[in-house]
Amino acid sequence: MSTIVSSAPSSSAPEKTFLERFLLVELLKGMWLTLKYTFRPKVTVQYPLERESVHPNYRGILRVDESTCIACYLCEKICPDKCIHLEGERGYTKGKGGKYATYFYIDHARCLFCGLCEEVCPVDSIYHSNEYEAAVYNRVDAVHDLQILDSGHNIIHYER
Amino acid sequence: MSDFLIINVVIPLVQIGVLLGILGLAAGYIVLAERKVLAFIQSRLGPMRVGPHGLLQPIADSLKLLLKEDLIPGSADKLLYVASPVIVVAMAFTALAMIPFGQGITLLGYHIPGVIADVNVGILLILGISGLTTYGIILGGWSSNSKYPLLGAMRAAAQMVSYEIALTFAVLAGLMVAGTLSMVGIVEAQRDMGVWFVFIQPVAWGIFTIAMVAETNRAPFDMAEAESELVGGFFTEYSGMRWALFFLGEYTAMLVIAAVNVTLFWGGWMRPFPNVEALAFLDVVPSGIWFLLKVTSFLYFYMWIRGTFPRYRYDQLMALNWKSLIPLSILNLLVTGVVMLLLA
Ligand code: SF4
Ligand code: SF4
Numbered sequence: 001m002s003t004i005v006s007s008a009p010s011s012s013a014p015e016k017t018f019l020e021r022f023l024l025v026e027l028l029k030g031m032w033l034t035l036k037y038t039f040r041p042k043v044t045v046q047y048p049l050e051r052e053s054v055h056p057n058y059r060g061i062l063r064v065d066e067s068t069c070i071a072c073y074l075c076e077k078i079c080p081d082k083c084i085h086l087e088g089e090r091g092y093t094k095g096k097g098g099k100y101a102t103y104f105y106i107d108h109a110r111c112l113f114c115g116l117c118e119e120v121c122p123v124d125s126i127y128h129s130n131e132y133e134a135a136v137y138n139r140v141d142a143v144h145d146l147q148i149l150d151s152g153h154n155i156i157h158y159e160r
Numbered sequence: 161m162s163d164f165l166i167i168n169v170v171i172p173l174v175q176i177g178v179l180l181g182i183l184g185l186a187a188g189y190i191v192l193a194e195r196k197v198l199a200f201i202q203s204r205l206g207p208m209r210v211g212p213h214g215l216l217q218p219i220a221d222s223l224k225l226l227l228k229e230d231l232i233p234g235s236a237d238k239l240l241y242v243a244s245p246v247i248v249v250a251m252a253f254t255a256l257a258m259i260p261f262g263q264g265i266t267l268l269g270y271h272i273p274g275v276i277a278d279v280n281v282g283i284l285l286i287l288g289i290s291g292l293t294t295y296g297i298i299l300g301g302w303s304s305n306s307k308y309p310l311l312g313a314m315r316a317a318a319q320m321v322s323y324e325i326a327l328t329f330a331v332l333a334g335l336m337v338a339g340t341l342s343m344v345g346i347v348e349a350q351r352d353m354g355v356w357f358v359f360i361q362p363v364a365w366g367i368f369t370i371a372m373v374a375e376t377n378r379a380p381f382d383m384a385e386a387e388s389e390l391v392g393g394f395f396t397e398y399s400g401m402r403w404a405l406f407f408l409g410e411y412t413a414m415l416v417i418a419a420v421n422v423t424l425f426w427g428g429w430m431r432p433f434p435n436v437e438a439l440a441f442l443d444v445v446p447s448g449i450w451f452l453l454k455v456t457s458f459l460y461f462y463m464w465i466r467g468t469f470p471r472y473r474y475d476q477l478m479a480l481n482w483k484s485l486i487p488l489s490i491l492n493l494l495v496t497g498v499v500m501l502l503l504a
Contacts, residue, residue, distance in 0.1 A: 027468075027469065030468045030469065031464060031465065031468050033468075034201045034464065034467050034468040035464070037200070037201050037202070037203060038197070038200045038201050039200075040203060041203075042199075042200070042203050042204060042205050043203045043204070044203075044204050044205040044208075046205070046208060
């Protein structure tokens with residue numbers, strides 16, 4: 001003999017009286033809730049017109065301060081995606097001695113925004129900015145050269 | 161031109177033209193209002209980009225739908241596929257002719273009634289014609305020759321036929337008090353008795369209001385569309401202008417049934433408390449505006465419950481109708497009859 005087990009989930013809500021069910025009390029409570037929400041302030045951010053500011057620690061598009069970089073190759077070495085390429089040489093330019101980067105490319109299409117390059121840089125030259133609008137139509141445009149990296153990422157406006 | 165021609169041809173034609181012209185635009189704006197109300201309930205803003213606060217969105221939408229490619233599935237039954245949206249819209253528009261929008265005005269010596277066709281069995285005709293909408297839905301679902309539309313159409317048919325019973329019983333209870341089937345007559349009966357029928361027949365009104373939501377296939381009874389389970393329900397295969405026609409039909413049907421509710425239970429075009437002399441200053445507002453205000457409140461109610469309640473399961477939907485609404489409406493009818501017999 002098998003016992004019949006009720007499959008109905010046991011609910012802890014108190015049993016409703018007939019009058020409560022007949023007058024649809026619970027439904028009216030729900031409608032009161034949605035009515036209150038109708039007049040609450042809205043949470044929508046109208047993106048291109050309004051922008052939320054991101055947290056200062058946000059790992060956005062990479063930038064390099066050209067004047068402080070000592071071309072030590074540490075960032076290129078540690079990058080797990082091998083998306084940093086740079087070349088440096090010794091000389092006296094820009095008012096300082098020692099090594100400086102002659103060219104510096106970061107491929108943001110491959111970057112995983114791990115922040116390792118920022119951490120490893122001995123002179124805090126490479127760093128994540130707070131910019132997040134990195135979308136491009138062309139993969140080549142995701143590769144930023146030293147000039148873009150130093151002066152800041154510009155949103156590219158494409159012509160038809 | 162003879163008076164006969166003007167009264168019987170010109171005035172109705174003008175009325176029809178005005179009504180259709182307004183309705184074509186109004187349906188678009190009801191959709192916009194619905195999107196806005198739903199958005200507000202969910203703490204969103206809704207359409208904002210086309211025109212100030214999205215006010216031109218309906219025009220952009222209808223332009224888009226008009227310019228879309230006219231697609232008919234290869235395996236569809238072409239004639240019925242093309243005909244069914246037309247049936248839905250035509251039936252909804254026809255029912256609109258019997259709705260009294262106001263008291264009527266006198267213009268250039270001619271009395272223009274507030275209703276296009278004051279049929280003496282108006283409310284029966286409206287119920288009958290709205291019942292025919294089911295054909296548009298079933299044929300649309302069946303002729304698409306695809307599984308989801310067929311399932312949606314079968315659900316819609318079963319649901320609409322079942323809820324029509326409760327709806328009609330609720331209407332009957334109101335009619336017993338009114339003693340007439342004419343839509344204008346019902347409003348006049350409420351004026352003569354000095355009370356809106358919702359206060360005499362609150363249970364019938366409750367049943368009617370629930371059944372009317374189900375009858376127009378609206379959330380939480382939108383089993384026929386049920387986006388989450390049936391893709392798009394009975395009009396899954398429809399697109400572009402034909403799809404828009406279904407939409408127009410749905411919103412017009414909402415308007416019609418809300419207008420019936422207002423006429424039967426909320427005093428039609430009358431101002432609140434029509435018998436209280438102290439409120440006579442309310443008469444400066446034309447009767448048509450009172451009617452529209454009441455209908456708009458019901459349209460808001462439609463959107464409000466759509467934003468509040470989740471969809472019923474199919475068996476719950478049927479159980480609600482057959483186990484609660486129909487017995488209750490019959491009981492209500494019985495009590496009404498006994499009370500009227502005792503009072504007579
Ligand atoms: S953030 Fe990571 S992946 Fe990107 S460039 Fe730096 S080290 Fe490479
Ligand atoms: S780790 Fe810093 S200093 Fe070294 S090459 Fe990279 S950016 Fe320049």
